[in-house]
Amino acid sequence: MNKTLLKQKVCQAIAARKPDIIAVAEAIWAEPELGYKETKTAEKVEATFKQLGVEYKNKLALTGVKGRLKGGKGSKYSIAVIGELDAIICPDHPAASELSGAAHCCGHNAQIANMMAVTMGLIDAGAMAFLAGDVVPFAVPAEEYVEITYRNRLIEEGKIKYIGGKPELIYRGEFDDIDMALQIHLTSVPQERDNGFIEISTTSNGFIGKLINYKGVAAHAAAAPHAGVNALNAAMMGMMGVHAIRETFQEKDYIRFHPIITQGGDLVNVIPSDVRMESYVRAGNVPAMIDANERINTALKAGAMAVGATCEIKDLPGYLPLNNNPTLNDLLQNNAQTLIGEENVWVAPHMTGSTDTGDLSHIMPVSHPWIGSIRGVLHGKDYTVFDEDMAYIRPAQMMACTIIDLLYDDAEKADELMKDYKPLMSKEEYLTFLSGFEK
Numbered sequence: 001m002n003k004t005l006l007k008q009k010v011c012q013a014i015a016a017r018k019p020d021i022i023a024v025a026e027a028i029w030a031e032p033e034l035g036y037k038e039t040k041t042a043e044k045v046e047a048t049f050k051q052l053g054v055e056y057k058n059k060l061a062l063t064g065v066k067g068r069l070k071g072g073k074g075s076k077y078s079i080a081v082i083g084e085l086d087a088i089i090c091p092d093h094p095a096a097s098e099l100s101g102a103a104h105c106c107g108h109n110a111q112i113a114n115m116m117a118v119t120m121g122l123i124d125a126g127a128m129a130f131l132a133g134d135v136v137p138f139a140v141p142a143e144e145y146v147e148i149t150y151r152n153r154l155i156e157e158g159k160i161k162y163i164g165g166k167p168e169l170i171y172r173g174e175f176d177d178i179d180m181a182l183q184i185h186l187t188s189v190p191q192e193r194d195n196g197f198i199e200i201s202t203t204s205n206g207f208i209g210k211l212i213n214y215k216g217v218a219a220h221a222a223a224a225p226h227a228g229v230n231a232l233n234a235a236m237m238g239m240m241g242v243h244a245i246r247e248t249f250q251e252k253d254y255i256r257f258h259p260i261i262t263q264g265g266d267l268v269n270v271i272p273s274d275v276r277m278e279s280y281v282r283a284g285n286v287p288a289m290i291d292a293n294e295r296i297n298t299a300l301k302a303g304a305m306a307v308g309a310t311c312e313i314k315d316l317p318g319y320l321p322l323n324n325n326p327t328l329n330d331l332l333q334n335n336a337q338t339l340i341g342e343e344n345v346w347v348a349p350h351m352t353g354s355t356d357t358g359d360l361s362h363i364m365p366v367s368h369p370w371i372g373s374i375r376g377v378l379h380g381k382d383y384t385v386f387d388e389d390m391a392y393i394r395p396a397q398m399m400a401c402t403i404i405d406l407l408y409d410d411a412e413k414a415d416e417l418m419k420d421y422k423p424l425m426s427k428e429e430y431l432t433f434l435s436g437f438e439k
């Protein structure tokens with residue numbers, strides 16, 4: 001069996017499984033669950049692994065499920081195919097859960113479907129017999145950085161240590177037996193285009209999470225404002241302070257600061273004494289992220305100083321910038337071009353959003369391409385899959401072919417990649433970076 005023929009067989013096997021793959025996507029779509037609560041979703045992953053006869057570990061970082069397909073020519077490397085389990089909150093979406101407002105309008109259900117499609121294709125075509133490495137379909141929890149108060153409680157109860165699923169799994173050693181990782185993410189197709197596309201991702205922003213609390217002194221807002229200290233004025237001055245330093249942010253660093261006020265006062269006739277804000281400070285690289293964060297903290301505190309209030313800031317580990325591996329990117333791009341034509345595949349510029357796959361990309365080679373297959377807006381009420389092949393089948397074929405490239409011929413290509421690869425951080429350096437936030 002030569003490599004080209006093996007790829008063809010696996011792609012045919014994936015296409016033949018289309019009804020099963022879509023059934024996985026739709027079952028998860030029908031019962032969306034938020035991060036670290038994805039118990040039913042995890043059960044669906046486990047049921048599918050059982051049907052396929054795949055060995056797995058479960059309840060990793062509460063809900064993660066990790067399978068393993070053994071390479072018939074040895075286990076030189078392990079390549080993870082990642083699918084995220086969690087939904088987001090979008091109560092306006094027609095498919096949203098009435099109880100929680102959760103909906104899969106970030107398309108993570110399609111990630112799980114593609115992860116299963118790769119697994120089905122490799123098994124059905126008997127491809128593992130020809131590969132010198134393992135494939136690890138890995139369903140991971142809590143990619144979305146939401147419900148921070150709930151997750152802080154899980155942290156206080158000792159159930160998790162980190163808000164994001166991948167940092168948690170790295171901390172727990174669940175990536176220690178994995179050498180590189182592939183995953184996809186859906187994205188929207190502009191109205192003027194009538195077919196989908198694959199966008200090879202290069203880099204994206206990381207961020208530091210922030211909880212900001214201004215404290216003043218309550219007093220009667222009309223009879224005795226002179227006796228109070230207005231925490232809302234302090235917060236507004238703090239935000240104005242950040243605006244005053246925006247001109248110092250450099251384009252190359254892609255700094256973003258987008259706060260919300262979650263508590264602006266208690267009663268309209270009382271001087272606000274307890275004002276709370278949340279924000280991220282995002283940037284395209286770690287030094288810029290740390291520098292902008294420190295200067296933003298100074299500006300926020302200056303707001304408190306102006307009116308005699310106090311300002312407490314809790315910085316939380318967010319996600320690191322995403323750095324996709326060029327070799328993995330090239331392999332994916334070549335396979336995508338063969339599958340859907342050169343005109344439908346291109347390389348994306350830097351993106352200013354963030355993902356916890358950024359953390360993983362600091363310790364191992366990762367590729368996280370964008371799959372244009374939906375109409376409407378990611379996280380929006382009009383999100384809908386319009387190109388089923390592009391959402392559920394093509395990404396799986398592209399990843400399966402890339403795995404074959406890496407692990408065929410005694411894993412010659414994976415050898416080449418790993419020989420030149422230098423991680424941005426060792427796992428120890430990464431965990432030290434995270435624990436720096438505890439001080």
Ligand SMILES: [Zn+2]
Nearest residue numbers: 106108143185
């Ligand atoms: Zn997402």
